[in-house]
Amino acid sequence: MRKTSDIIWQDTQHQVLFELIGRIKEVPFDPDILIQLKLYAEHHFILEETYMQLLEYPHRDEHIEAHDRFRSELEAMLETDPTMHESLQVSLSDFLYKWLKLHVLGIDKKLEDFVLKSSVK
Numbered sequence: 001m002r003k004t005s006d007i008i009w010q011d012t013q014h015q016v017l018f019e020l021i022g023r024i025k026e027v028p029f030d031p032d033i034l035i036q037l038k039l040y041a042e043h044h045f046i047l048e049e050t051y052m053q054l055l056e057y058p059h060r061d062e063h064i065e066a067h068d069r070f071r072s073e074l075e076a077m078l079e080t081d082p083t084m085h086e087s088l089q090v091s092l093s094d095f096l097y098k099w100l101k102l103h104v105l106g107i108d109k110k111l112e113d114f115v116l117k118s119s120v121k
């Protein structure tokens, strides 16, 4: 577990998601970005989930369920025909923007407040 004076890890990692969305929309489309997105998401979720378990965060079950829904929706999108990348670029970026708005700016912020008030930052 990284020790920082504030919860920089969360904002920094969410910034990476913004950058990945920008790259998903680029033409020509780079299919490697999908692997990077999957790796990023898993790494980031595990970090948040580790904090939630460690701090016995009261809303951890619903938060982890939301991560699991993201995992399965992303998996389904990544199974689409790679030659259909134009529609994938649109659906994936829409999906990630909605995620940013509803999850990152919603329940992730509640987690951040909780972590900041705890002794483990």
Ligand SMILES: [Fe+2]
Pocket (backbone or CB within 6 Å): 014, 044, 048, 104, 108
């Ligand atoms: Fe997050």
Ligand SMILES: [Fe+2]
Pocket (backbone or CB within 6 Å): 048, 063, 067, 103, 107, 108
């Ligand atoms: Fe989260």
